[in-house]
Amino acid sequence: xxxxxxxxxxxxxxxxxxxxxxxxxxxxxxxxxxxxxxxxxxxxxxxxxxxxxxxxxxxxxxxxxxxxxxxxxxxxxxxxxxxxxxxxxxxxxxxxxxxxxxxxxxxxxxxxxxxxxxxxxxxxxxxxxxxxxxxxxxxxxxxxxxxxxxxxxxxxxxxxxxxxxxxxxxxxxxxxxxxxxxxxxxxxxxxxxxxxxxxxxxxxxxxxxxxxxxxxxxxxxxxxxxxxxxxxxxxxxxxxxxxxxxxxxxxxxxxxxxxxxxxxxxxxxxxxxxxxxxxxxxxxxxxxxxxxxxxxxxxxxxxxxxxxxxxxxxxxxxxxxxxxxxxxxxxxxxxxxxxxxxxxxxxxxxxxx
Numbered sequence: 001x002x003x004x005x006x007x008x009x010x011x012x013x014x015x016x017x018x019x020x021x022x023x024x025x026x027x028x029x030x031x032x033x034x035x036x037x038x039x040x041x042x043x044x045x046x047x048x049x050x051x052x053x054x055x056x057x058x059x060x061x062x063x064x065x066x067x068x069x070x071x072x073x074x075x076x077x078x079x080x081x082x083x084x085x086x087x088x089x090x091x092x093x094x095x096x097x098x099x100x101x102x103x104x105x106x107x108x109x110x111x112x113x114x115x116x117x118x119x120x121x122x123x124x125x126x127x128x129x130x131x132x133x134x135x136x137x138x139x140x141x142x143x144x145x146x147x148x149x150x151x152x153x154x155x156x157x158x159x160x161x162x163x164x165x166x167x168x169x170x171x172x173x174x175x176x177x178x179x180x181x182x183x184x185x186x187x188x189x190x191x192x193x194x195x196x197x198x199x200x201x202x203x204x205x206x207x208x209x210x211x212x213x214x215x216x217x218x219x220x221x222x223x224x225x226x227x228x229x230x231x232x233x234x235x236x237x238x239x240x241x242x243x244x245x246x247x248x249x250x251x252x253x254x255x256x257x258x259x260x261x262x263x264x265x266x267x268x269x270x271x272x273x274x275x276x277x278x279x280x281x282x283x284x285x286x287x288x289x290x291x292x293x294x295x296x297x298x299x300x301x302x303x304x305x306x307x308x309x310x311x312x313x314x315x316x317x318x319x320x321x322x323x324x325x326x327x328x329x330x331x332x333x334x335x336x337x338x339x340x341x342x343x344x345x346x347x348x349x350x351x352x353x
Contacts, residue, residue, distance in 0.1 A: 148305025159304030247302030255301035290334030
């Protein structure tokens with residue numbers, strides 16, 4: 001069972017997915033029988049869950065549900081997760097007619113990491129710690145790293161559209177997870193690539209794509225999804241953000257086997273549109289981050305990777321997608337990122353997230 005949580009001042013909403021092994025019905029035809037609907041209603045009533053949808057599979061039926069919990073604001077996520085697991089285990093045990101495998105239950109919120117935050121820098125070659133950025137992925141074309149990507153669910157990634165210029169056949173792509181490209185912690189085949197309909201190279205607008213892979217991943221400390229911000233969210237100039245990637249350490253260099261990280265600052269649109277910076281090249285749906293002094297920056301091979309920031313509860317959100325820039329770390333030429341909030345509704349329209 002995996003969870004996505006969104007926090008406000010009063011309650012937390014969890015999206016759960018679990019498998020029931022003995023739900024009756026004609027699974028081969030994919031048709032829903034009256035028995036299935038009756039048993040799904042029993043699940044809903046006995047577990048006090050709101051069922052969104054269900055999909056028959058060869059070895060059972062996968063059910064998506066929504067749960068709502070209220071917690072004291074000062075309570076840690078680890079304590080909350082233990083309480084949720086306890087409640088679910090008790091209710092599942094009391095629902096004796098249903099074969100739900102409690103050993104498969106995992107309570108993982110999006111945007112959570114289990115290691116302390118350490119600020120290193122990409123272009124000087126500092127290596128990110130194990131499990132430091134569990135949503136980072138490597139997109140590989142014919143087994144060669146091309147771009148970064150960010151895990152947003154157990155089957156979906158978000159990345160840059162320009163990564164697939166002249167390389168749009170999903171069968172030639174794979175994705176790996178972990179802090180090393182080789183050997184990868186886990187690898188998956190790409191099932192579908194959806195590039196924004198209005199992206200046209202060499203123009204830089206609409207530089208966003210979502211990628212579906214198969215089979216789905218199981219979330220662990222090392223592999224976990226990032227939270228997506230609401231479309232209405234805003235991130236203030238000079239806020240601290242982080243980029244991660246396997247990109248080159250200098251302009252013209254090669255991608256690296258180890259994941260690296262850099263701490264940056266969000267640069268205001270007004271500053272980034274100054275004539276000595278990028279001027280009119282900064283369009284809608286773009287944002288700048290880095291330093292005008294040119295200290296730290298993304299570089300070749302980092303494209304499509306995440307620009308992330310955290311809230312006061314140490315929950316991490318995907319703010320930007322590495323898109324373009326002049327060289328790497330050049331003075332007055334910070335990195336330019338696809339602004340995730342601008343495309344938030346587009347992501348939902350393609351992935352349902």
